[in-house]
Amino acid sequence: MTQKKQPDILYTIVDEAPQLASASLLPIIKSFASVVDVSVGTKDISLAGRILATVPEALTEEQRQSDDLAELGVLVKTPEANVIKLPNISASVPQLTAAIAELQSQGYNVPDYPENPTTDEEKDIRARYDAIKGSAVNPVLREGNSDRRAARAVKNYAMKNPHSMGEWVSTSKTHVASMPGNDFYSNEQSATISADQAGAAKIEFVAENGDVTLLKDGINLAEGTVVDATFMSAAALRAFIRSEIEKAKAEGVLFSVHLKATMMKVSDPIIFGHFVSVFLEDVFAKHGDTFESLGVSPNSGIGDLVAKVETLPADQSAAILADIEAALAGQPPLYMVDSDKGITNLHVPSDVIIDASMPAVIRAGGKGWGPDGKPADTKCVIPDNCYAPVYDETINYFKETGALDPTTSGTVSNVGLMAQKAEEYGSHPTTFEAPGNGEIRYVLANGEVLHSHKVEKGDIWRSSSANKAPIEDWVQLAISRQKATGSEAIFWLDANRAHDAELIKYVDAILEREGVADKFFTLAPRAATRQTLETIRTGADSIAVTGNVLRDYLTDLFPILELGTSAKMLSIVKLMNGGGLFETGAGGSAPKHVQQLVSEGHLRWDSLGEFCALGESLNFLADSKGNAKAAVLGKAVDAATEKLLDTGKSPQRKVGQLDNRDSHYFFALYWAEALAAQTEDAELAAHFAPIAKELADKQDTILAELASTQGKPADLGGYFHTDPAKTAAVMRPSATLNAIIG
């Protein structure tokens, strides 16, 4: 039997705006690549695709779908991997249930998400759905560390064409508020596993009466793994929230909370739930029994609470809704996600994702949107102190110096420890809400108790780990990026934090061994923030070498300040077993963009991230497989991307302006022109010359055909699970272009 050949490049099918963009861009990529016999396949990692792959027993034969994420998870551990990964939805429970409902409406008999599972069958479904929840894709694919930066052409373009920036004034009342203690930061314990500590480990809860409950076993610790354990006190958190609510009233600012409920999918929805239930404390006290019978969980937000209350008989529901209104009116004004639609900061846990939401506030000069639809100063509550100082110091710095100037600012690139579910972002299976008062302890194979904490019922306890090989690979990646650029390079590690102190031991030893210790600083996040901001303000560059969470935060924060969006980032994951994973941009799936397309036929998604990733993927193919034609194709992608920027053909924000589809036409034109103009491969030049000419000659017709769909509603046949034919009609409306791409 012959084995089916894996395509040279795998492109991911995702959700929302990037998936719409793919409906237009992917046919162009496939067409150009086929000329040099480079095959481009697809793998479906969309939320809807993952739901369908999870419950095959509920589907007909024709409806069943392969588990592409699992297949990709295997592939990324091989040297053959060459994957272009677009951003996908990391679903909160409200998003997951909406996607399930949409599939059901389309005739897929998938089961409901069991909110309160009781039977074994429900518990099984719940466990399978929970595996899809939150950031369930990236950790599976990220078998390497992260190298994110702005390509030179992208940075130069941003310096010449700066985006708008809000003004920062020293009198701004916007600030970050964090817990005074008893948080993850202050309770952290950490250790590096020695040879005699390695092996099977477990986590147990010991009740006050001595009863032991196993929380997790089957953990396998290798020598050299850094293992942390910590907890956040629920009582301290709730007291802190109450106090910050009062302060916000006194200070006359908006109240907002910033968490990462998607990537920290176990701990952060619980923390979010405390915010909801403290903010509406009287309502929860008065209607607790009704809420319980409705299956309300504060962790799903006010939006879910209101939706469930609305299922009650009209008079009962009206009374409770009035109580909610009255309670909200008595609290400080909430920072709004969408003031037009009344969507507050506490509506949906996935709506306020700290890596995107804090930079948005900072870029706007410290302004959030209030319930009155007007910008206002805001209290940004970030309960835990591990990373909050980064935002706090950025805000302090801009209050002192005014906003960053994108026309002169240097750039901050990032080398992030990410491989093999490093650190907090891999901690979901080892995160627990304390079942009672007692002790949670981490017990090693040799019987030793590595970490232990005295906890109270409801405290959020979690253990994270980072494996030795990824840590060493990360330090080496930092060394090579510093060498390649000569830039300032800072390890953002806090010697006073238990986990970071363990990492510093690794870092110092490797830098010393490699003779490059003098090329690096190690600074705690607050000091590193100030140093970096001072460096880029002078126009010089800085490399932030960080753990996984700051990788995520900083690769939105700095790009949003420097470039206006993180969508334009180059995001390379050099897989540890030799393959390549090329992520597009560093931002998300931009749900707002889909709404705009559906209502007015304009898609403002910028595919610059896809262009950058495509160039890298082709260059990687050229190097790894000695494919010279792929190298020519890749170089031409880079040239096309640069020309697209220089000639201002990127999508713009408003209906009637150039949109995503137009930018793909120009990308195809410039790509073909670059291929026709190059002299390395005459055959390729001859092939693409007439294509370039035809694309150029028919420009007016093509742009008119593309423009004909703007200004009207678009029908995609679904949101999470769109209809491919309808989507193609919307995203490929130019018959002339389609015929040339053919």
Ligand SMILES: NC(=O)C1=CN([C@@H]2O[C@H](COP(=O)(O)OP(=O)(O)OC[C@H]3O[C@@H](n4cnc5c(N)ncnc54)[C@H](OP(=O)(O)O)[C@@H]3O)[C@@H](O)[C@H]2O)C=CC1
């Ligand atoms: N790698 C991944 O898979 C990631 C996935 N996500 C997921 O994405 C979803 C949405 O997250 P959210 O926090 O709202 O972040 P988004 O990045 O989707 O949205 C923030 C804003 O960034 C701008 N933006 C982002 N990408 C582009 C682009 N390509 N072109 C132009 N502008 C862009 C848009 O601003 P404007 O309004 O100014 O146009 C957008 O509204 C969530 O489900 C989240 O989990 C988030 C991050 C990474």
Ligand SMILES: O=C(O)CCC(=O)C(=O)O
């Ligand atoms: O996986 C996710 O949910 C988001 C990833 C992300 O924000 C990032 O990697 O920058």
Ligand SMILES: [Mg+2]
């Ligand atoms: Mg991010």
